[in-house]
Amino acid sequence: MTQHVSPPRDGTDKxxxxxxxxxxxxxxxxADVRTLSLLGVLAVLIxxxxxxxxxxxxxxxxxxLVLTQASVIGVVTVGMTFVITSGxxxxxxxxxxxxxxxxxxxxxxQEYGFGGILFTAVLVGVGCGLVNGLLxxxxxxxxxxxxxxxLASARGLALQITDGKTQIVTVEGVLDLGxxxxxxxxxxxxxxxxxxxTIIGWLILNRTTFGxxxxxxxxxAEAARLAGIDVRRQRLYLYLLSxxxxxxxxxxxxxxxxxGQNTNGNLYELDAIAAxxxxxxxxxxxxxxxxGSVLGVLIFTTITNIFALNNLQSxxxxxxxxxxxxxxxxxxxxxxxxx
Amino acid sequence: xxxxxxxxxxxxxxxxxxxVRALDGVDLDVxxxxxxxLLGQNGAGKSTLIKVLSGAHQPDTGTIHWRGDPVxxxxxxxxxxxxxxxxxxxxxxxxHLSVAENVHLGHExxxxxxxxxxxxxxxxxxxxxxxLGHPEIEPGCLVGELSAAxxxxxxxxxxxxxxxxxxxxxxxxxxxDPDEVDNLFRIVxxxxxxxxxxxxxxxxxxxxxxxxxxxxxxxxxxxxxxGLPAKSTPTREVVALMTGRNVEYVFPGRPSRAATLxxxxxxxxGLAREGEFEPLDLQIRPGEIVGLAGLVGxxxxxxxxxxxxxxxxxSGQVLVGGRAxxxxxxxxxxxxxxxxxxxxxxxxxxxxxxxxTRNVSVSSMSRFSRGGWIDRGVELEAxxxxxxxxxxxxxxxxxxxxxxxGGNQQKAVLARWLLRGCRVLxxxxxxxxxxxxxxxxxxxxxxxxxxEGLAVxxxxxxxxxxxxxxxxxxxxxxxxxxxxxxARELDEHRVLDLVMEGSPVASASPAAGExxxxx
Numbered sequence: 001m002t003q004h005v006s007p008p009r010d011g012t013d014k015x016x017x018x019x020x021x022x023x024x025x026x027x028x029x030x031a032d033v034r035t036l037s038l039l040g041v042l043a044v045l046i047x048x049x050x051x052x053x054x055x056x057x058x059x060x061x062x063x064x065l066v067l068t069q070a071s072v073i074g075v076v077t078v079g080m081t082f083v084i085t086s087g088x089x090x091x092x093x094x095x096x097x098x099x100x101x102x103x104x105x106x107x108x109x110q111e112y113g114f115g116g117i118l119f120t121a122v123l124v125g126v127g128c129g130l131v132n133g134l135l136x137x138x139x140x141x142x143x144x145x146x147x148x149x150x151l152a153s154a155r156g157l158a159l160q161i162t163d164g165k166t167q168i169v170t171v172e173g174v175l176d177l178g179x180x181x182x183x184x185x186x187x188x189x190x191x192x193x194x195x196x197x198t199i200i201g202w203l204i205l206n207r208t209t210f211g212x213x214x215x216x217x218x219x220x221a222e223a224a225r226l227a228g229i230d231v232r233r234q235r236l237y238l239y240l241l242s243x244x245x246x247x248x249x250x251x252x253x254x255x256x257x258x259x260g261q262n263t264n265g266n267l268y269e270l271d272a273i274a275a276x277x278x279x280x281x282x283x284x285x286x287x288x289x290x291x292g293s294v295l296g297v298l299i300f301t302t303i304t305n306i307f308a309l310n311n312l313q314s315x316x317x318x319x320x321x322x323x324x325x326x327x328x329x330x331x332x333x334x335x336x337x338x339x
Numbered sequence: 340x341x342x343x344x345x346x347x348x349x350x351x352x353x354x355x356x357x358x359v360r361a362l363d364g365v366d367l368d369v370x371x372x373x374x375x376x377l378l379g380q381n382g383a384g385k386s387t388l389i390k391v392l393s394g395a396h397q398p399d400t401g402t403i404h405w406r407g408d409p410v411x412x413x414x415x416x417x418x419x420x421x422x423x424x425x426x427x428x429x430x431x432x433x434x435h436l437s438v439a440e441n442v443h444l445g446h447e448x449x450x451x452x453x454x455x456x457x458x459x460x461x462x463x464x465x466x467x468x469x470x471l472g473h474p475e476i477e478p479g480c481l482v483g484e485l486s487a488a489x490x491x492x493x494x495x496x497x498x499x500x501x502x503x504x505x506x507x508x509x510x511x512x513x514x515x516d517p518d519e520v521d522n523l524f525r526i527v528x529x530x531x532x533x534x535x536x537x538x539x540x541x542x543x544x545x546x547x548x549x550x551x552x553x554x555x556x557x558x559x560x561x562x563x564x565x566g567l568p569a570k571s572t573p574t575r576e577v578v579a580l581m582t583g584r585n586v587e588y589v590f591p592g593r594p595s596r597a598a599t600l601x602x603x604x605x606x607x608x609g610l611a612r613e614g615e616f617e618p619l620d621l622q623i624r625p626g627e628i629v630g631l632a633g634l635v636g637x638x639x640x641x642x643x644x645x646x647x648x649x650x651x652x653x654s655g656q657v658l659v660g661g662r663a664x665x666x667x668x669x670x671x672x673x674x675x676x677x678x679x680x681x682x683x684x685x686x687x688x689x690x691x692x693x694x695x696t697r698n699v700s701v702s703s704m705s706r707f708s709r710g711g712w713i714d715r716g717v718e719l720e721a722x723x724x725x726x727x728x729x730x731x732x733x734x735x736x737x738x739x740x741x742x743x744x745g746g747n748q749q750k751a752v753l754a755r756w757l758l759r760g761c762r763v764l765x766x767x768x769x770x771x772x773x774x775x776x777x778x779x780x781x782x783x784x785x786x787x788x789x790x791e792g793l794a795v796x797x798x799x800x801x802x803x804x805x806x807x808x809x810x811x812x813x814x815x816x817x818x819x820x821x822x823x824x825x826a827r828e829l830d831e832h833r834v835l836d837l838v839m840e841g842s843p844v845a846s847a848s849p850a851a852g853e854x855x856x857x858x
Contacts, residue, residue, distance in 0.1 A: 208711045209704045216701055219690040226649060226687055227702045227755065228673030286692045 034280045037331065038295040041324075045299060049306045056309050064188055070301040071194035072097075072252045073271050074294060078201040079245025080272040081293040083238050085205070087218035087285025088143040090242045092132060092150035093272055097265030099154040100124040100250030105167040105260030114173035117254060122247035128154055129243015133236035147239075151269070158262035167260040178255045190252050197248065202290040214238060218285025274321065275300055278328035299324070344407035346371040346536050347392075347423075347505060352401035354387055356772075361387040362398070363560040369505060374527060374537045376547045376569055379557035380581055380801060385540055388557065389507045392538070393425035394418035416445075424498035425507040432490055432497075434483030439464040441482050442497045467496040470529075472522050488519045495526065505536045512546060524550050542634050542839055544574060556580040578832055589779040590807035591786035594626065601625050602661070604794045605677075605763045607646060610655035615641040616818035618655060623763065623794040628785065630797045630809030630826065632834050638818035639798040640682050643765045646796070647679045648672040659763060673702060678756030680749065682767040682798075688752045695736040695743070696722040698751050703759045725754040729784050746770075746777030753784065763794045770804060782808050802834045814838060 049057035056062055076093050083090045103109065104121035112119075128150060135146040169175060176182055177189045184192070205211040213234045216224040225231045246265075253264055277283055278299070279292025300321060307317045347369040354362040362384045369375045379385050390396040392403075394412035403410055405421055412418045415425075432441050439461040440447075448459045464478040473492045476485065482493060491511060498506050508527075512520045527537055527550055541547060547554060551569030555562055556577065563580050603622035611618040616638035623629050633639045644650045646657050651667030658664070659675040681687035690698055699722040700707060707718040722736045731743075731750040740751055749769060756764055769785065770778045785808060789795050799805050805812055806826050814822040814829075814837045822837050 207713055207715075209708050209713060210711055212697065212701065212704055212713065215693070215697075216690055219692050220686070222686060223688050223690060224701070225669055226647070226679055226681060228670050229701070230670060286690070 035289075035291055035295070038279065038292060038299065042295060042299055042302065045302045045306065049302065049309070052306065053309045057306065060186065062305065062309075064183075064186070064191075066298075066301050066305045067191045067194075068188050068256065069304070070297050071188075071190040072249050072256065073268060073275070073301070074194045074297045075197045075245050075249040075252065076265075076268050077272040077275045077293045077297050078197050078290060079242035080269075081201070081276045081279070081281050081288050081290055082205065082214055083143075083242050084273070084276050084281050084283060085218045085285060085288025086214045086235065086238050087221065088136065088235065088238065089147065089273070089283075090132065090239065091144065091147040091269045092128065092154060093242065093246050094265035094268030095151040095154035095158070096125055096128045096243060096246035097250045097253060097268055098158040098262055099128065099161075100247050101253050101260040101264045102158045102161045102167060102262055103260075104250065105169055105254060106161060107167075110169065110171055113171055117169070117171060117174055118251055121251040121254065122244065125243045125245070125247020125250060126240060127243070128246070129240040130236075132243065133239030136239060137232040137235035155262070158264075162260070162262045164262065169254060169258050169260070174255055175258055178258065190255060193248065193252060197245065198290060198294050205288060205290055210234075210237070215286060215288065218282075218288070220286070271297075271300060274325050278325055344404070345369060346406060348404040349388075349392065350402055350404075352388065352391055352398045352403075354391060354396060354398050360560055362391070364401070365557065365560070365562045366565055367392075367555055367562065368566070369536045369538060371504070371536050372531050372534045373552040374531055374539050374550050374569075375566075376551040376554045377538060377540045377557060378542075378547065378554055378577065378581060383557040383581075384560040385557055386509065387560075389425060389509060389538065389540065392418070392507060393423060395425075419501055422502055422504035423507070424501055424503045424505070426491070426494045426498055426509065426511060428509040428513065432482045432493060435481065437479050437481055438468075438476060438485070438493050438496075439478040441493055442467065442478075442500050444497070446501070463500070464496060467499050468492065470499070471495055471526055488515050491515070491523075503535060505538065506530065507538045507540075509540045510542065511539075512541060512543065520546070544577065544839055575832075578835055581835070589782070591783045593786075593810060594790055604660055605646075605796070606658040606661075608656050608658070610642070610645060610652050610657060612641060612645055612650060613653045616645075616815075617820075619820060621796075621813070623796060625762070625792045625794050626789050627811070628789050628795040628797055628809045630799065630805035630812045631815055632799065632802055632805040632812055632838065633815030634800060634838050637815040637838065639800075639815055640767050641818075642815075643679065643767050643796065643798055644681075646672075647677055647765055649679070673759070673761075676760070676762035677765065678702075678759060678761035678763070679765045680752045680756070680767060680769055682771065684745075684748055684752060684772070688755075689740055689748060691739075691741045693740060695726060695731070695738055695740050695751050698740045699725055699736065699754045699758055702755050706758075721758055722754070725758040726750065728757065729754055730780070744777065745772035746781055749773060749781060750784065753788070757788070761793070763796065764788065766795060766797045766799075768799055769797065770799070770801070778804075802831045802838075806831060806834065 076097065080090055080093060100121045103124045104117045109116050109120050132147055132150050135141045136143050139146070182189050205214065213224070213229050216227070216229055217231050217234050221231055250264070254260055257264075275296030276288075276293045277296075279289055279294070279296035281288040281293060303320055303324070304317055307314075307320070345368045347367070349365065349367045352362050352365045352367075353360070365384065365388055367375075367388065377385050377388070387396060391398050392412070394415045394417050397413070403412060410421065412421075412423075418425075433444065436444070439457070442464045443460045447455045448463070450456055461478040465474070468474055468476050468478070471492050473489065476489055476492060482490060485493065495506075511523055515523060527539070530537060539547070539551065547569050554564070554567045554569045554572065554577065556564040556567070558581060567577075601624050603624045605621070605623040607619055607621040609618040609620060619642060621629070631639050631642065641650065645652050648657075648664065648667055648669045648671060656663045656666065657672075659672075659677060662675065664675055665671040685691060690701065696719055700718050704713065707714050707721065719736060726736050727734065729750040731747050731754060740748060743751065753764070766785065770781055773781060785795060785797075797805060797809055806829055809826045812824060812826045812829055812834070813820045814834055816838055
């Protein structure tokens with residue numbers, strides 16, 4: 001009684017390799033034009049650095065410095081990538097880093113030693129993320145506005161705590177992590193934290209239900225809702241995650257600078273967004289790549305380093321960054337339309 | 340016949356979309372000063388035709404003559420320059436701008452080319468509104484604060500603010516009260532008296548009789564009759580033209596056993612949403628397909644979405660397997676075993692950037708994961724099993740869902756619920772955007788799922804679809820069930836009479852016609 005009208009398709013099944021989940025080789029092939037082109041850009045930058053300042057740029061200490069600098073903003077960018085993938089935005093990351101870093105370095109906190117500083121930095125980050133998430137997911141506020149408000153108040157609070165003064169860290173355990181003695185096989189602890197955050201972030205985004213929900217909410221929130229996903233709770237978690245990353249980044253910054261300042265994390269929000277975008281994460285949501293974001297961070301940090309080594313002022317750096325953002329987005333739009 | 344050439348002649352217009360031939364050689368001619376009505380069922384090609392006419396779509400082939408000269412309507416602006424204005428069903432006004440700003444949007448009266456002369460704009464707007472019989476609408480008022488009927492007047496004022504020779508009105512009366520409809524007809528009369536032509540689209544035959552001069556009937560992308568006299572062509576002939584089909588749908592046979600023995604799996608008690616639909620009672624048993632027939636705006640989709648929890652009911656409850664669902668919660672509905680294949684597949688169901696697998700597994704991710712960690716091998720196998728069961732093509736769930744045809748995208752949505760193991764499937768316009776050839780296959784799939792014990796609630800504006808697929812049919816008109824009957828006892832004429840004329844006692848004979856299923 002039932003009849004199928006589809007044309008006969010015998011034999012076509014064999015042409016498509018449908019046996020296993022995407023293999024490593026398949027992933028390499030798909031590890032697509034975008035990642036490869038980002039790696040290409042990075043290679044070109046390293047080449048430029050090596051040619052213009054052969055001795056200084058390729059020096060181990062300099063490379064360690066570049067990676068260390070990338071670590072702080074890198075951890076922030078991983079959190080930002082999740083938020084942007086879900087179709088949101090977090091403008092408050094820099095301010096949260098500042099607030100976390102000063103709260104964790106007050107005289108009172110430092111009395112609790114290493115654990116006190118780490119715990120406070122993370123807790124303040126998560127707390128700010130919680131406020132963002134509640135306002136956005138359950139208060140119905142637009143992410144742009146809610147996190148802009150958080151930006152303003154967190155910065156204000158950071159200033160109030162420090163009264164504009166630099167808070168020097170005296171806890172030895174924290175300062176030691178920034179010393180060369182703490183490097184393992186030449187890798188600074190900060191860079192290791194960055195690597196671990198990156199790997200965990202990649203796994204969460206690509207291999208877990210949490211990651212799937214993030215992509216689904218960003219790709220089509222209405223469809224996600226009608227498919228039975230708790231969109232609001234997911235949004236709350238995402239801003240919590242971003243706050244958590246800011247807390248970790250604040251701790252790294254405390255190690256790096258040996259202090260807490262209310263001016264910390266200045267314009268991190270823009271750097272993180274820019275890195276995610278040139279990495280290939282869609283600002284409209286629905287597609288995110290941790291690998292791309294990390295490459296984006298490395299590209300920006302390398303540019304800054306090369307410019308500094310060549311004694312070029314930061315205004316030129318800014319112009320170069322702007323040009324790279326535009327170029328990356330234009331290239332992506334072309335590749336997106338051809339795939 | 341006319342000594343001078345017609346105002347507009349469209350001939351041999353074709354337009355295809357991926358998988359669908361929306362227009363297949365349509366001819367239409369419109370004389371100055373006439374009301375030319377376009378009739379046809381949903382999907383007949385009316386909206387595509389008026390989009391071609393308004394410059395929003397470019398035809399694949401065919402020619403358009405304007406006052407005897409060949410023209411190309413490259414954009415809505417080009418059409419507007421010629422004097423063709425369109426008032427769409429979905430009003431395209433900017434809510435946060437004032438009435439005057441909306442009316443003059445894109446052609447504001449200016450000083451020195453850029454300074455908007457607000458006073459002049461308001462004055463001319465007031466004049467237009469007066470002409471339209473609505474002087475009470477304040478030109479400075481925000482459009483968002485107006486009623487739907489008033490917004491329509493604003494839309495019309497905008498059309499008239501150009502030097503317009505032809506106005507296309509897409510179901511203008513759908514959102515209007517009877518006395519507002521009277522005003523609309525008076526306006527149409529004034530316009531035609533001034534020599535303006537009106538292309539009028541409506542489902543309501545009585546309206547066409549009142550104001551129409553000639554009628555063109557579209558069906559399956561063809562004009563099956565052009566320029567019939569609107570007032571004297573018998574209703575039966577018009578309905579026959581609208582329903583007689585070149586393409587005979589093949590519907591699967593109904594099971595011989597009646598599904599009356601089992602307890603209903605879905606029960607709806609007095610469910611209502613104020614302003615959208617009246618209290619509704621409904622029971623569906625496992626294996627049963629119940630159809631809701633009605634026009635756009637009859638409350639069909641709203642009913643489905645309220646049952647599903649996507650809208651909060653103002654009263655009543657939904658029970659699945661005897662247990663009441665938390666009202667207004669999609670998650671509760673999904674957990675209880677409801678699944679929705681929504682009307683706007685791309686906007687409401689699919690993750691267009693993702694693979695078929697991920698689209699299918701999205702509602703049952705916990706089944707392939709432990710502690711949040713997804714086992715992608717198991718996921719892929721499950722998705723493949725579900726898509727194979729529905730013969731989804733291509734047989735490779737790793738492809739992006741956006742590369743599939745409309746019918747296969749719909750199957751991906753069905754596979755999602757199949758995988759979830761849902762007990763009640765809510766189908767909203769399941770064959771919209773689906774190729775005619777693929778429809779029969781989709782019908783067969785739905786029937787097979789029902790035979791396997793699923794309860795199905797089907798909404799469609801295509802009457803033959805409801806009659807052919809459903810076991811039992813509820814006819815809706817303006818949010819109210821006006822008739823309930825086994826599908827075998829209804830035919831297309833009768834249903835169309837019920838939904839269009841609203842008379843419960845229709846003239847058409849209830850004898851089985853061509854709308855009844857081939858069982």
